[in-house]
Amino acid sequence: MSTLRISSLQKSFDGHPVLHGVDLSVKSGSLVALLGPSGSGKTTLLRVLCGFEHADAGTIEIDGRRVADAGLHLPAEQRRIGYVAQEGALFPHLSVADNIVFGLPRAQRRARHRVAELLELVGLPESYATRAPQHLSGGQQQRVALARALAPSPGLVMLDEPFSSLDAALRVETREAVARALAAAGATAVLVTHDQAEALSLGDEVAVLWSGRLLQTAAPQTLYRRPATPELAAFIGESVLLPGHIVDGRAQCVLGALPVAAGANLVDSVVDVMLRPEQIEVLPETAQREGALDALVHDITFQGQDAALTLQLVESQTTVRARVPGYRTPRRGERVRLAVGGEVSVYPR
Structure with a gap:
């Protein structure tokens, strides 16, 4: 060695x-x-x-x-x-x-x-x-x-x-x-x-x-x-990149106020917010989850073990990508709710 x-x-x-x-x-x-x-x-x-x-x-x-x-x-x-x-x-x-x-x-x-x-x-x-x-x-x-x-x-x-x-x-x-x-x-x-x-x-x-x-x-x-x-985030797998800003140590964007990864020393800054599609949890329309947002399933790419979804947020009309297990693939046009899990990365704009 x-x-x-x-x-x-x-x-x-x-x-x-x-x-x-x-x-x-x-x-x-x-x-x-x-x-x-x-x-x-x-x-x-x-x-x-x-x-x-x-x-x-x-x-x-x-x-x-x-x-x-x-x-x-x-x-x-x-x-x-x-x-x-x-x-x-x-x-x-x-x-x-x-x-x-x-x-x-x-x-x-x-x-x-x-x-x-x-x-x-x-x-x-x-x-x-x-x-x-x-x-x-x-x-x-x-x-x-x-x-x-x-x-x-x-x-x-x-x-x-x-x-x-x-x-x-x-x-x-x-x-x-x-x-x-x-x-x-x-x-x-x-x-x-x-x-x-x-x-x-x-x-x-x-x-x-x-x-x-x-x-x-x-x-x-x-x-x-x-x-x-x-750019590296987009190369290493698929990423969701959204405009946002830091408020009280959290990243505020169309998906809500999200916890930021440790080490991001940005105070009240305008940022790009990066998360992975699998961090976006797709819930039934009737799910009661604090902070969850209403969305419509716009498009589906079924890949067997999982599926890539294109979703449109009802309130902001913003389009985001999510990934779900194949057996939980919703129908195109179905109304769902979205919640974000885990921390996000942020980059100064």
Whole structure:
């Protein structure tokens, strides 16, 4: 296990800046999900960390050893980093076992060093050792790729969108298996992804990269509940953003006077109020709840386990979005009542 420290990291291509002074710390034995939209610089950051690209400025330290700075670029093979590519990148002419030991010294390759142990670690039977990669499912190939990355006992494991080519059900199963394997190995890992659910479910912390800058690094629940900006709130899931103002420490908006998350030091300010659709509780028209508001169900998007509702508040005519369990989906045009649960985030306008 190793720690990773990145300080003021910069990278440009043909004079176009891609990374702008990135700072990031990854604790030993933890998994950090590096989340961002396409073009945000995620893959560039990963390639610089692995040593595939030279940094223009800044420093990279792995377990206290500096591997990159203004006058230093340690080659990839000397950084003790395991790398799992997006498509697994297994060699089709080699067996599963030979793929796993490919990067080891010759004597260990001949002895099939740790093959049975690594297959068990990633949740595959030992009998798969003799199979060809093309005879495995996509999820099984990604597990073999992880076993290959773990074979040399690296200090760090880098995963570059390893589940993006899998279908939805296989993606969930494979990422759970990979998470268990990384935890069992005690590996320190960085997962690059553009999938918010993947980042929130796998990361001990999530670092959001946006146009080459880290906007926020936090535990998944903190990032989702207390995003640093309204734009980030919209990127990390769905958000409801309403104009409001702070009165006596509460956020006053069309949904009422709502409690504000701790740490928001705004006094009598004009703000944007952010809450999540699932915080809006949809009640029957006859429900008696203090502070509940009358609304009409305007539109419904049914998604099986839940449903997204577009609702119009009767008094203000404001439209808001809510999310309810699928079995409690109301009818279009039905009159309901709305109440808000939990704290909201606020941003100065």
